[in-house]
Every structure is written in structure tokens, then in C-alpha cells.
Amino acid sequence: xxxxxxxxxxxxxxxxxxxxxxxxxxxxxxxxxxxxxxxxxxxxxxxxxxxxxxxxxxxxxxxxxxxxxxxxxxxxxxxxxxxxxxxxxxxxxxxxxxxxxxxxxxxxxxxxxxxxxxxxxxxxxxxxxxxxxxxxxxxxxxxxxxxxxxxxxxxxxxxxxxxxxxxxxxxxxxxxxxxxxxxxxxxxxxxxxxxxxxxxxxxxxxxxxxxxxxxxxxxxxxxxxxxxxxxxxxxxxxxxxxxxxxxxxxxxxxxxxxxxxxxxxxxxxxxxxxxxxxxxxxxxxxxxxxxxxxxxxxxxxxxxxxxxxxxxxxxxxxxxxxxxxxxxxxxxxxxxxxxxxxxxxxxxxxxxxxxxxxxxxxxxxxxxxxxxxxxxxxxxxxxxxxxxxxxxxxxxxxxxxxxxxxxxxxxxxxxxxxxxxxxxxxxxxxxxxxxxxxxxxxxxxxxxxxxxxxxxxxxxxxxxxxxxxxxxxxxxxxxxxxxxxxxxxxxxxxxxxxxxxxxxxxxxxxxxxxxxxxxxxx
Amino acid sequence: xxxxxxxxxxxxxxxxxxxxxxxxxxxxxxxxxxxxxxxxxxxxxxxxxxxxxxxxxxxxxxxxxxxxxxxxxxxxxxxxxxxxxxxxxxxxxxxxxxxxxxxxxxxxxxxxxxxxxxxxxxxxxxxxxxxxxxxxxxxxxx
Numbered sequence: 001x002x003x004x005x006x007x008x009x010x011x012x013x014x015x016x017x018x019x020x021x022x023x024x025x026x027x028x029x030x031x032x033x034x035x036x037x038x039x040x041x042x043x044x045x046x047x048x049x050x051x052x053x054x055x056x057x058x059x060x061x062x063x064x065x066x067x068x069x070x071x072x073x074x075x076x077x078x079x080x081x082x083x084x085x086x087x088x089x090x091x092x093x094x095x096x097x098x099x100x101x102x103x104x105x106x107x108x109x110x111x112x113x114x115x116x117x118x119x120x121x122x123x124x125x126x127x128x129x130x131x132x133x134x135x136x137x138x139x140x141x142x143x144x145x146x147x148x149x150x151x152x153x154x155x156x157x158x159x160x161x162x163x164x165x166x167x168x169x170x171x172x173x174x175x176x177x178x179x180x181x182x183x184x185x186x187x188x189x190x191x192x193x194x195x196x197x198x199x200x201x202x203x204x205x206x207x208x209x210x211x212x213x214x215x216x217x218x219x220x221x222x223x224x225x226x227x228x229x230x231x232x233x234x235x236x237x238x239x240x241x242x243x244x245x246x247x248x249x250x251x252x253x254x255x256x257x258x259x260x261x262x263x264x265x266x267x268x269x270x271x272x273x274x275x276x277x278x279x280x281x282x283x284x285x286x287x288x289x290x291x292x293x294x295x296x297x298x299x300x301x302x303x304x305x306x307x308x309x310x311x312x313x314x315x316x317x318x319x320x321x322x323x324x325x326x327x328x329x330x331x332x333x334x335x336x337x338x339x340x341x342x343x344x345x346x347x348x349x350x351x352x353x354x355x356x357x358x359x360x361x362x363x364x365x366x367x368x369x370x371x372x373x374x375x376x377x378x379x380x381x382x383x384x385x386x387x388x389x390x391x392x393x394x395x396x397x398x399x400x401x402x403x404x405x406x407x408x409x410x411x412x413x414x415x416x417x418x419x420x421x422x423x424x425x426x427x428x429x430x431x432x433x434x435x436x437x438x439x440x441x442x443x444x445x446x447x448x449x450x451x452x453x454x455x456x457x458x459x460x461x462x463x464x465x466x467x468x469x470x471x472x473x474x475x476x477x478x479x480x481x482x483x484x485x486x487x488x489x490x491x492x493x494x495x496x497x498x499x500x501x502x503x504x505x506x507x508x509x510x511x512x513x514x515x516x517x518x519x520x521x522x
Numbered sequence: 523x524x525x526x527x528x529x530x531x532x533x534x535x536x537x538x539x540x541x542x543x544x545x546x547x548x549x550x551x552x553x554x555x556x557x558x559x560x561x562x563x564x565x566x567x568x569x570x571x572x573x574x575x576x577x578x579x580x581x582x583x584x585x586x587x588x589x590x591x592x593x594x595x596x597x598x599x600x601x602x603x604x605x606x607x608x609x610x611x612x613x614x615x616x617x618x619x620x621x622x623x624x625x626x627x628x629x630x631x632x633x634x635x636x637x638x639x640x641x642x643x644x645x646x647x648x649x650x651x652x653x654x655x656x657x658x659x660x661x662x663x664x
Contacts (some may be wrong), residue, residue, distance in 0.1 A: 081570075086569065086573060087568050087569045087570075087573065088568075088569055088573060088577070088636045088637060089636075091636075091637045091641060092636050092637055092638075095637070095638060095641070102638070102640040102641055102644070103640075105641055105644055106641075106644040106645070106648055111567075111568050112567055112568075113566070113567060113568060113569055113570040113573070115570040115571075115572070116566075116570045116571045116572075
């Protein structure tokens, strides 16, 4: 796991314009990949925060990551455990995560069990012990897990006002001691309006997990965060061997540099198709290649990437249907040496087909790969496979997330070619079963057409946002060179777009192809 | 019964070293198990009274399988080991020492099993910073 870097603190407020200087609130890294960005830079220093959610939602792991990320010998973190998970088990399980730094336990990160005190003494004694421990250690971070248990136990003995007073005094002490604190509890959201704790804390972070059909969908929401702008909404989280990882709804793409205003045309690797596209795809466009099975969508995608590699543009192929060896074999058949580019590190084939992926995890994997190789071209083959790889609960978010990713990446000048399988119905020309034209700048439609007793292939450029394009329906074949456009447009047929054209010109005698039927030669 | 004996020769060496060290400190007269007593506050802070009681009780059960006379010992409700004051005077000192080594080794063995050698070493080192066992993995392979 990459070590989460400490987020730089806010820049000091300017004193120009005669305004008094604002206080600088430093932001502490949470140690959770993606979370700092959701929080607007990290957790505000000296803030009192609450992490709530049902058991198993990842609360304890999150606060461990925060504690480990910020614990130092000079300002240790103290993890107070209160009648929750047994510490011995907690340490046993948490050390399985890569963020668990055993060297920090004991000195920089101290675990203190308050259970006996909570059971036997009153809130004053508990507060006294917390004050004593925090002061003695000069702690910079405090975690109380489970705070709800502490309050619940106390509430059974003393009144609500006493509990509120305890929280108030605790908050005052922690702030005055320059401590950033997280209280952990199995709260439910319905408690928020009536529970004064939620008013007193500076930040409230909610973790949920919902089972949908056979998969679990985990989400994080920032319900409250004083002093800084966080990204609103529900963010996907996952728990892996590296601990919790959060995926911002913006996918971190709101800060990518904008594409140049003057965009060059990129070859797709098929000269005649480039001509149909008015000279090639505009850099930073999103191209959709739609067609039924066997029409050469993946071949075209491979040529698009290979052409980029020839031009010195690194590429990523995110593939969801075929396995990488099939891809490289096909490319080899076309004389395109993808394997060499992979070895050089200018191409990555991402095979993303494990079940139950979240759309954000998948997109993060693509974004990571783009950063790794400095990709300028991206292939997503195919959108249908992409959607099928997702957990059912995430499919509803698919279009929205795809929209965000494609919008941000193309905005940064990365050219994307996505494929989508559509069924030809021989009555009309569909582009996709998705309403995804809003995702694409350009659409190339491939389809089968019955001509002269053969099922041939045609392509047409349906849409090109950046300029004019050919209106011709052109026949193409797949040869040893890949997709090759043949023949000028046919003027001896009408209704080619239906797949069952009507002859309008004279019929020419044609010899049968010899079996076994080969792929047509150009 | 192999699974019951989590101690390794190295753990026993460490246990023996700690017990002898405590004996040299002159604390042996006050308690039958001074090394265990010194560990208790650390363990209490970590896992509370109930946790220490459960862990020590388990260590005692396991140690009794090897040294049946330890059945005379008991873990009190406050996590204190007691019940051997009289027997300690009657039993052969070498046997008594070996029993205490077995008990402490079982306690360390349980800790190693639950939280791993590194964290267990951290606990031991916090209490006995001058004692430096050569093998911090307690003779175990992770």
C-alpha cells in the first residue's frame, strides 16, 4: 500500500485587502486512500469527530488507519477501548492489514482499556483517567471505541444532562490539549436529531453496508464536517488487505489538467476510417464503436491502441470479456506487437473481471493504470462486460460513474475508445441498448448486411461532435492487417442500414467463395 | 496434546531469564510469581481485568498439564495469582522454579499466538527494557 502522504496544511490566509488573518487549520491525513480528498484535504487538526455505523461496516479499521498514520513518539495516539471488541482480538485482526505498523504499538500508539473503569466508576472517574493518560503521554490523537457503549452505560445510571456535561468537558479538554479525536460508535442515523453528541462534534462520518442480492455494497458519507468543504454524497468504500479505501464520487478527477484547446487528430489505425472521421479522431474525444458480435470491435480497438503506440502514445486496454492472451494473439495476427509495448511499460492490458467489483474500484484501477504508464489512449472493451463485472448493487451507478470518468479523462486530453455490443434487428439501426450517446463525442456503427448471398460487414460514422464526417456506409473486412475498409460506398443498393438492402442497380455475376470460407481479402 | 503446548524452548529460555531477573531484583519474596505480577499492569491496561483473568487462567490450565502441582494455584478475581505461598515453601526449589517458568512461558506463548511475536516482544521489552532476548520471534516462525 502506498503510504498516505500527509496532507499539506491550508495556506496561511492573506492579510492583503485589509482583512484580518484567518486561522490556519492544518489537515491530518486519515491514512485511508481516497478519504482525504473526500474530506477536502484531511481531518481538521484538533477536531472532535464521530465515526458511526453498524457492526462490520469498517469503523474500527478506519480509526486504526487514522491512528497509525498520525501516531508519533512525540505526539502518540491513544486508543481507548471500552467494552467493545476485545483488544487482544482487535490487535490480532488489525495486524493483518498492511497499514498496521507493529513498531508503533506501545510507544507511538498505545492501547488503553477503560472497560473496568467504566463498569465500576462514574463518568468523572473515566474523564479523570482519560485526562491523566492523555496528559502523561502528550497524545496528539485519541480514539474512543466504543464511545456509544460508554455513554449508554452512563445513561443508565445518570441523567442525560450529566452525560452531555461529560461530553462537553471531554471535548474541551481534548481541544485544549491539541488533540484530534475520533469517537466510534454503533449509532444509527435515526438517532441524529435527538442526540446532542452529533451537535457537539465537529465531524460525523457514516459507514454503511448493504447486502444486495449476493453482494455487499459499502458506502461512506460525510454527514458533517466543520470548517472545510467535503465532497457530498455517498462514496463507495472497500476493505482489502490494505485496509479501508474510499472512492470519491469525483474519482479525484476534478483536479486533472484541462485538455489543450487546439486538439490534433489521431489516427485510429485504419486509414479509410480516419478519412471517414474527417482526418482522424480528435484528441480527447470519447469514441463509441457499436456493433454485434464478430464485427471486429475488439480488432478495431486493438488497432487504435497499436497506432497510438506507433505514434509514441502510451495506452491502456481495460478488457472485460476476453483474456489478455487472446488480445495479444489477435494483435500478433495483425502484425501489431502489443507484447513488446507491455514489456516496455507503454501499454497495460487490464483484465478486470472479478465479480462484485464496485464501479469506483474498477475506475480507480483504470485511473491508476493511466497514471502508471502516462496513457494518452484508453480502450474499454466492452461497456457490457464492464457492467457485468460489477456487483448488482453498483450497476445502478454505472452510467453516472462512467459519465464522470469519461468526462474527466477526455477533459484531460485522454482519447477513449469504448466498444459496445448491440444486436442487429434488421429493421432499424441501434447504437446501443444504453442511452449513452451523451458519453460519446463520436459513434462508429458496425453492422452485418446481407448482400449477394453473403453476410458482409459495413461501417458508418454516425456522429462526430468535433466536425464533419463522411456519411458513407462502407464495407469492410477483417484481414491479416486487421479491419480494412474496402470498396467505395455502394450505390447499387438502398436501405443498407436495415441490414437487408434492396438492390437498385444491375446484378453482377459473382463466383462462390471456396470453402472453408476465408476472411475476405482486401 | 501438541497443540496445547505453544511454548518453544526459546520462550522457556526467555521466561526463565525474566523469572531469574525478578529474583535477583529481590522481588521474589513478596510473590510466588513476580514476573507475572510485573506483567499484569501492562496487560490490565491493554485488556482490562477480565481479559487478564481469562488469559492467566488459560495459561495456568495449560501449565498444569505439565506441572500438575500448579493446580494448587488460582487466578483471583483481580487477576492476581495466588494459592502457592505454602506449597512454595515445601516444594523443591528447582521444581518450583520450573513450574513458574512453565506458567510464564504458557502466558507468553498465548500472547504470541494471539497478537504475534512482535507485539508480545513489545510488551516484554516495555517492562524489562534491559533484557534483550537474542531471538525476538520467540523461536516461532510467523
